[in-house]
Amino acid sequence: MSQGNRGVVYKGPGKVAVESIPFPELSLGKRKCEHGVILKVITTNICGSDQHMVRGRTTAPEGLVLGHEITGEVIECGRDVEFLSVGDIVSVPFNIACGRCRNCKEGQTGICLNVNPARPGAAYGYVDMGGWVGGQTEYVMVPYADFNLLKFPDREQSMEKIGDLTLLSDIFPTGFHGCYTAGVGPGSTVYIAGAGPVGLAAAVSAQLLGAACVIVGDMNPERLEQARKFGCETLDLRQDTPMADMLEPILGEREVDSAVDAVGFEARCHGHNHAHEQPATVLNACMDITRAGGRLVFLAFTSLKTRAPLPAKPGWVTCPCASGWVGLSRTPSIPVNVQ
């Protein structure tokens, strides 16, 4: 079975193009890849991390086929695939994992030892993550399919909700994992920095985990309105008011139990300077408003190099350190060498 395929290709800073690309094969270089499947892509999403690449802020090579958020239909199975069949609708986790190495056995699929010759960990369509072809395409190959894929139990039901289910490949688990790692549970008060897709997924995850109060901060009033629609409190960060002063009328306290940064390194100052980029601003804000003994999680890349001095407040930071950057507590993590 060989046919046409098209995909989103990175063409250099600021440029992408939809181009013809090869139809995927069940192979890894010259080796057959009998544990893989070929998917017809049903839905895909554009990640904030894609934007870092497209904006030229990484070392992504021209020609990289983008896309690590994939939902699709199995159209071909390798011989070693036992628990999937042609016609299954599946969600693809953005991390690629073998399911057989020490890290995978410990649940650390984000740093699988067998899918990237350069370093532990791989992803589809991503700079320095093993060179795998991405899924902003018509067709894509997924290796170790029995281990990697999440099969939806009912085809018809899943197609009815496919717009929601597409969030399962990255956006929702990233937000959920942030809250989980930040210790959110019944009765928690939580601050979510950023009301983009991952921030809103974190906010709804905090509710699912039983949080008593979820507070979302952003500078975009439409995003904040969206957060309020499902029961969050919001902080409009275009104001100059110190964050603790904004928290107090909501919580009766000036601190939260947990904070999740869903903004990342292209962060801007809050208040009247908010047009100015300042990578450390969210990290500092989260430390400032999280109680001693609470937990902070950074879901996105944050540069240590450009970090402003940390504030005078103790707190625990859970962060993988990757290549000159601190941050990134995705599901489980993408270590990326961003310059």
Add this chain to the structure above:
Amino acid sequence: MSQGNRGVVYKGPGKVAVESIPFPELSLGKRKCEHGVILKVITTNICGSDQHMVRGRTTAPEGLVLGHEITGEVIECGRDVEFLSVGDIVSVPFNIACGRCRNCKEGQTGICLNVNPARPGAAYGYVDMGGWVGGQTEYVMVPYADFNLLKFPDREQSMEKIGDLTLLSDIFPTGFHGCYTAGVGPGSTVYIAGAGPVGLAAAVSAQLLGAACVIVGDMNPERLEQARKFGCETLDLRQDTPMADMLEPILGEREVDSAVDAVGFEARCHGHNHAHEQPATVLNACMDITRAGGRLVFLAFTSLKTRAPLPAKPGWVTCPCASGWVGLSRTPSIPVNVQ
């Protein structure tokens, strides 16, 4: 009972003096402190953190009575003390905790909410930790004694081993906690940076936790010799050899599972430049040689401000962030506002 007392007093950068100081009372300011005891100090130790203060690298006020590593004999009990008696020999944890607040109930005694009006967490004789009188003295008061003190079950036995037991107030648990937090367990390979008292305590703790191989690095040959005496492998960091190259003949691998920094912010480069202070050098080395999925713990203060770029290696850092500094995973932690 009132009598003389003498203690070690900080007199400004580079200067300490043994001076007459008041005999301790069972009071907190004007309030009686009936949950406290007065100890006759049997042993005490000088901590590396004391040295930071004495060297003038902190904001410690002149007149501070130093000493947070205390072993003593109970000579007076407040009325609320139920489970201690005059004559008991006790070890005093360096953190002061009430045993009644939310953080203490969760085992986070290092950030007790009731013992320091300025911020969570307190310690004896320590800058910014609540102003408590230290224990490099003849007599010292310990509040919340039932909760804080570790009573040795047999007076005579404990006096025979008092030189060992004095390590229980800070040195040993700090080293142990570092290894525990770094995930050391049966079969682990571990790197301990620094062969001072805490580093050696960490090394022996790694053995107690079942580590397969414990490797200690330092620039001081006598300290390394001490580590070898109880079965550690050692790295002499005066050499220019890259650390991974030194690990390989020992382990057959270029990485360890866990690394513990027992050096801190007065770190020096390794190799021929080792006389030069470079705060980030140990952090960077630990990240460089710890496997993906392994864990690093920093037992001592490390400055973020002066940190060199991090190396191109993923890894998890568990660190409380305190006042512009990253670091310090003591038992549980001392958040200190060091400039």
Add this chain to the structure above:
Amino acid sequence: MSQGNRGVVYKGPGKVAVESIPFPELSLGKRKCEHGVILKVITTNICGSDQHMVRGRTTAPEGLVLGHEITGEVIECGRDVEFLSVGDIVSVPFNIACGRCRNCKEGQTGICLNVNPARPGAAYGYVDMGGWVGGQTEYVMVPYADFNLLKFPDREQSMEKIGDLTLLSDIFPTGFHGCYTAGVGPGSTVYIAGAGPVGLAAAVSAQLLGAACVIVGDMNPERLEQARKFGCETLDLRQDTPMADMLEPILGEREVDSAVDAVGFEARCHGHNHAHEQPATVLNACMDITRAGGRLVFLAFTSLKTRAPLPAKPGWVTCPCASGWVGLSRTPSIPVNVQ
């Protein structure tokens, strides 16, 4: 301050009486108890465990003042109480704990070593639990008040919701702890056996913990109706239908992830024999319908002696074993020598 007091007194199998009893004092036998407070009881509840005693199924001595679910107002503080004041409204956990022993420091307040000379663990008004005077009274003494009491932050707000807040002393945390211990989390399917107060508290706790589907079984249609009102599915156990057959139309599966027994040892068979008491029936049912790898928790006493053979199904049981009985995963546990 000495005045009248009245309380519910156990007078032998099937008999209780409200009688005059002594006004509580801040003492433990002949010793002053300066860490205690005296409460004016605002609300109290009758526990299923009280019923075991009143029905004569335990060795409770005549004269025992009952009641371990207490919410009250502080009317007198011992001199060593630091963090409570007269006028505070507080919830009293049913377990009495010193906050100073090894078990309390590890969060095992249900088996405190210092509050019951006969064995670890104590409770108010309870057979074999240390002989403490219960709180189905006008006034009651609470020792180690700083450690034991949960102070409501706002007096007025708490009085408005006092009917809800009374559940915090036992009913709600028992149900919550059952679900928590049974591993209930986001996406779980959960079976709650018994729709009494603790069963319904467990059901709402499962929802709070993020369960996808909470199924409650009972033989009382009014209780089941109550469960449906807040979104639970229900099984009417007066039917003879096998439970797995009842689960399948609800879940699409014949098993749940977690099961919580909120019935206990006075359990009756389900189906047409349901009038007959059969202690093991709930244990067996829970094992029958919980998936391999799922978890069961028994919140109440279950007799091993009278247990029927277990079914042919693997599963994990988390249970404290107390005195010839298996069961009881309260908050944390009441080990009781019931005959």
Add this chain to the structure above:
Amino acid sequence: MSQGNRGVVYKGPGKVAVESIPFPELSLGKRKCEHGVILKVITTNICGSDQHMVRGRTTAPEGLVLGHEITGEVIECGRDVEFLSVGDIVSVPFNIACGRCRNCKEGQTGICLNVNPARPGAAYGYVDMGGWVGGQTEYVMVPYADFNLLKFPDREQSMEKIGDLTLLSDIFPTGFHGCYTAGVGPGSTVYIAGAGPVGLAAAVSAQLLGAACVIVGDMNPERLEQARKFGCETLDLRQDTPMADMLEPILGEREVDSAVDAVGFEARCHGHNHAHEQPATVLNACMDITRAGGRLVFLAFTSLKTRAPLPAKPGWVTCPCASGWVGLSRTPSIPVNVQ
């Protein structure tokens, strides 16, 4: 490659025979099993569980080829095996697992959902565990080889120590897992019931985990002598002395922190009646001498049906319940339908 093969075959109660059996094939019924390997068996062991079968105390069918403790050399790899090669020396865990199902992904390989049509969980050569051919043979097939097998890094070194390494397939991890699950750690006091191979493996594991004192009980003086050789204390259970009385001179206390039952359901009374079988005796003894808050683990099968009344002592039991039996905390567990 097809050739002769011989194995130990169960021939009915009390009878086994070494017989010719088919040479293993890379197939599962009619399906090819390309993820499997064929091993030439180097070492194997006889388990206490084999003895239950051979003594006729289970429903094992005649003709069952026994043996679940296998160490071997890879002589043939299925085409989908990626990380093993012909000539590798490997240890085979006794549980068979697919590495792809929900339970395997959670580390619950003992209840894999894909290797036994009758129930979760499978093992080689074992009653009711999926009908897999055992490894007390010359050659045996191992499915899902990349996931299941532990490859020794150096062929020559492993052959030198093969008598030790054979313990890795069941004996050592079973003992280790028992101690780990019982919460053994630095400073623990531990009682190990039974000084057979698993009991001694548990004892040495307790030492590896940092236990302060490991006490082993048995009625066989040679076994106890073996335990003393590597630093254990011992209890000779042929004596009538109550166990707490025997513990006190060793520990200064009448209780231990953790207890591990390495005896199982063919247990005998201790003291002068020790020739008499009494299945509950070890369970009762462990509960009797473990402190409140401590933990007990039962490594072997224990019958509930024949259990004597439990003693009047609280304690936590962690046990999978399998088919009318309580017990068995192996690595992770073998649920077996023993009658």
